[in-house]
Amino acid sequence: MSSSESVKQTVIKQILLESNTANARQLIEKMNENCFEKCVPKPGASISSSEQTCIAQCTDKYMAAWNQVHQAYMARIRQEVSNNSFSTV
Amino acid sequence: MDPSVSNLDLEQLSDKDKAELRQFVSNENQRTRVREQTHVLTDICWKKCVTSSVKNGALEKGEQTCLANCVDRFLDVNFMTLKHLGSMRQG
Numbered sequence: 673m674s675s676s677e678s679v680k681q682t683v684i685k686q687i688l689l690e691s692n693t694a695n696a697r698q699l700i701e702k703m704n705e706n707c708f709e710k711c712v713p714k715p716g717a718s719i720s721s722s723e724q725t726c727i728a729q730c731t732d733k734y735m736a737a738w739n740q741v742h743q744a745y746m747a748r749i750r751q752e753v754s755n756n757s758f759s760t761v
Numbered sequence: 762m763d764p765s766v767s768n769l770d771l772e773q774l775s776d777k778d779k780a781e782l783r784q785f786v787s788n789e790n791q792r793t794r795v796r797e798q799t800h801v802l803t804d805i806c807w808k809k810c811v812t813s814s815v816k817n818g819a820l821e822k823g824e825q826t827c828l829a830n831c832v833d834r835f836l837d838v839n840f841m842t843l844k845h846l847g848s849m850r851q852g
Binding site: 708 | 781804
């Protein structure tokens with residue numbers, strides 16, 4: 673591999689690592705917030721088994737919601753681009 | 762930052778690889794903006810659409826529809842706000 677190619681690959685790898693880490697951090701932060709709100713309405717002395725079940729299910733559900741929202745958002749972006757409405761805003 | 766990156770000699774990059782990197786960074790920026798907006802939208806629409814207690818790890822049909830509508834209507838409001846502000850500036 674040429675030195676130019678190896679420098680390029682290193683930079684790309686590092687950027688992907690950092691952007692994926694930032695993305696995961698944001699997802700976890702919001703998931704924590706929303707699932708805590710939903711599953712632990714009245715914090716007790718310890719976390720109950722039903723709360724634990726709820727947290728596990730809520731985590732899965734939040735990720736499903738993220739994917740659903742992402743899909744709808746991407747579809748809307750494509751639609752707006754094809755209508756060329758970004759230039760008018 | 763990763764030491765392997767801070768030690769890199771960017772002068773070694775060929776013009777072609779520089780152009781490719783610029784393109785990569787620009788694509789990655791756009792992908793990041795979309796993902797960040799998705800985090801914001803998911804937070805807002807989760808609060809509006811997932812109102813009952815969690816029974817399992819999957820979305821219910823009504824919740825799915827609600828989430829998709831929530832995204833579309835939120836963006837409608839976004840466009841309307843901009844349009845209204847634009848007309849205020851002209852008027």
